[in-house]
Amino acid sequence: MLRSDDLINLQQQFQFLNTPIVILDTEATGGNLYLDRLTEVALVRFDENGITTYQQLINPEMPISDFIEHLTGISNEMVTEAPRFADIADELLAFLQDAVLVAHNSRFDYQFLRLAFKRCGRHLSMLQLCTVKLSRQLYPQHFKHNLDSIIERFNIHLPQRHRAMTDVAALTQFLSHASTEKAELWQSAVRKHITPGLFPYWLTHTLATQIKALPDEYGVVLIWHAGSKEPKVRVCEHMFQDMCQKFQAKQAQDWFASIERIEGISAIGLIDAAMIASRYHNAQKNAFYTVQFVANEHNLIQAKIRPLASERGAHPPFGVFAHPKAAKKALLEWARKHGFCPKQLDILPQTLAQDAKCPIQLSKQCHGMCTHLNDEATVTQGLQQLAQELPIAGWQTKWAPHISETDPVTGVSKEWTLSRSAVQCEDGSWLWDAAVFQALKDSLRKSKNIHS
Numbered sequence: 001m002l003r004s005d006d007l008i009n010l011q012q013q014f015q016f017l018n019t020p021i022v023i024l025d026t027e028a029t030g031g032n033l034y035l036d037r038l039t040e041v042a043l044v045r046f047d048e049n050g051i052t053t054y055q056q057l058i059n060p061e062m063p064i065s066d067f068i069e070h071l072t073g074i075s076n077e078m079v080t081e082a083p084r085f086a087d088i089a090d091e092l093l094a095f096l097q098d099a100v101l102v103a104h105n106s107r108f109d110y111q112f113l114r115l116a117f118k119r120c121g122r123h124l125s126m127l128q129l130c131t132v133k134l135s136r137q138l139y140p141q142h143f144k145h146n147l148d149s150i151i152e153r154f155n156i157h158l159p160q161r162h163r164a165m166t167d168v169a170a171l172t173q174f175l176s177h178a179s180t181e182k183a184e185l186w187q188s189a190v191r192k193h194i195t196p197g198l199f200p201y202w203l204t205h206t207l208a209t210q211i212k213a214l215p216d217e218y219g220v221v222l223i224w225h226a227g228s229k230e231p232k233v234r235v236c237e238h239m240f241q242d243m244c245q246k247f248q249a250k251q252a253q254d255w256f257a258s259i260e261r262i263e264g265i266s267a268i269g270l271i272d273a274a275m276i277a278s279r280y281h282n283a284q285k286n287a288f289y290t291v292q293f294v295a296n297e298h299n300l301i302q303a304k305i306r307p308l309a310s311e312r313g314a315h316p317p318f319g320v321f322a323h324p325k326a327a328k329k330a331l332l333e334w335a336r337k338h339g340f341c342p343k344q345l346d347i348l349p350q351t352l353a354q355d356a357k358c359p360i361q362l363s364k365q366c367h368g369m370c371t372h373l374n375d376e377a378t379v380t381q382g383l384q385q386l387a388q389e390l391p392i393a394g395w396q397t398k399w400a401p402h403i404s405e406t407d408p409v410t411g412v413s414k415e416w417t418l419s420r421s422a423v424q425c426e427d428g429s430w431l432w433d434a435a436v437f438q439a440l441k442d443s444l445r446k447s448k449n450i451h452s
Contacts, residue, residue: 001169006176013179020047020099025167042164057082086120123215125240196244214264216240268407274439287434290317316422319390
């Protein structure tokens with residue numbers, strides 16, 4: 001199946017990348033990344049030490065359907081004595097590390113492998129080259145670019161389709177032919193379709209190693225710049241890919257030159273990642289506004305609108321607003337509803353003269369009695385109880401008292417208690433953080449869309 005002349009040619013054709021290459025194919029019990037499992041893996045690795053091949057049947061620990069057995073030729077009997085993925089994980093990982101993964105529909109094979117490694121407590125982070133995209137660029141005159149079409153187009157002879165090594169052999173023959181026939185386009189096309197992008201020549205070995213160590217999953221990337229005591233914090237859905245994409249940014253070389261260290265912390269999802277990020281002092285300033293009730297020099301309780309970015313306290317905030325005007329409007333409506341004197345609370349318009357009569361009294365909505373003023377203790381107690389009715393910015397419905405998040409691969413779950421858009425921490429304090437607030441909104445919106 002594998003032809004030595006093709007392998008030798010590809011060893012030469014990939015040298016310009018100056019990085020190991022792994023041409024790979026997998027077979028599985030089906031196409032669901034979370035429910036199905038791998039049944040076979042095969043690869044050819046090209047690196048400075050030469051050419052290495054590897055193939056292995058895998059016990060999926062679940063039945064193989066008649067349809068999949070007919071498609072791949074892999075039966076339940078064939079994998080009964082085969083090792084589980086966890087048994088070969090370390091051996092396989094050694095072939096994949098530091099390499100660019102080349103596969104037909106590479107995202108599918110990569111994600112299947114990545115999740116399989118995650119289930120057994122390891123992580124896989126690789127650059128990828130999809131041969132479907134490569135074929136489309138090199139041969140735009142053809143309409144179809146699936147593997148069967150490529151096999152027919154280049155008259156590739158194989159003993160059997162949908163076995164991992166035979167499909168790898170098909171890819172090696174296609175790539176070898178294309179690298180010769182389209183020599184003038186070969187290098188530029190290969191570079192273009194490696195995603196998220198090759199590591200640049202100017203990146204230090206230390207930073208390259210740290211980026212390659214980032215799990216390609218939800219989490220928080222901590223970036224220490226020279227001379228900074230606190231790290232910059234990035235919440236990412238795919239930490240490895242997100243950092244690799246920074247190579248393409250303007251002035252990327254200068255930005256990375258100022259970095260001393262990069263570290264990733266895995267999370268089970270968006271909310272968990274935002275909660276982890278809140279531990280670090282990089283909250284967006286003045287992201288929202290809240291209401292604070294304080295005593296003035298005459299010991300009268302007044303309402304103050306102040307910025308709210310990220311803070312912990314004994315209680316959740318009284319209202320969350322996108323800007324001060326919204327907070328002022330909500331306060332006036334709330335005071336009118338519950339009978340609190342807006343003049344005493346100091347929430348009347350600032351343009352009102354100091355000795356002017358209260359407009360609420362003039363509008364005959366108040367008769368000047370202000371019964372709450374006779375007992376400050378009553379006012380304070382009432383404010384604390386009724387202030388919980390101040391609205392939350394950007395969300396019109398009441399939030400449930402609890403929200404949870406589950407990693408679909410490992411099944412690990414976390415649950416948080418919510419109150420007035422704040423999250424209760426393990427020590428009993430309440431956290432309000434702009435990024436966590438946005439993560440909660442996004443999560444609840446997705447959940448609503450799923451169930452609607």
